[in-house]
Amino acid sequence: DGGITQSPKYLFRKEGQNVTLSCEQNLNHDAMYWYRQDPGQGLRLIYYSQIVNDFQKGDIAEGYSVSREKKESFPLTVTSAQKNPTAFYLCASSIARFGNQPQHFGDGTRLSIL
């Protein structure tokens, strides 16, 4: 089945630790996105990538980093510089670079602080 796979489902971070969230898609989509979801705040865009080896900051990029070495993979690293990392992280993809195509989501990773 085609889709977006995020792993792990649950992740715990210790003080000063960097953690990496995985996102893989087999939809052959060009564009991929990372969002953060906090209660009562909807989804906020962290980073997006419209093509391999290229990515742009979203609205809340500070404390996060990404890479896009393969079309199907877009991992997100939550660095120790992100002081409030506890949230539900969602990865999405779309056929074209934004444009007028809707985005499709994975089932998320819930990150908590130990």
Add this chain to the structure above:
Amino acid sequence: QKEVEQDPGPLSVPEGAIVSLNCTYSNSAFQYFMWYRQYSRKGPELLMYTYSSGNKEDGRFTAQVDKSSKYISLFIRDSQPSDSATYLCAMMAIQGAQKLVFGQGTRLTINP
């Protein structure tokens, strides 16, 4: 003021009722409008996708866009307990950054 405003609810209705979910927005450049359904601990699932003003129907779901009022709605007919979820509106402009902007989400419960 947020670009997209959505009443967070919670909204609770009896099974079989017609549900109306709404969003208002301030950016007149928005041209594409989407509704997503999100079950607890899951990612959002695309329900409806419309362009510009007008209505779109898909089974028990109808999406309405009124660009003159900057107002969009999602109607659910013959609501079922399985419709209980958080509903998110999202919208995007054609020009510029073309980012998808989300409302806060409305938590809906359908009571059997």
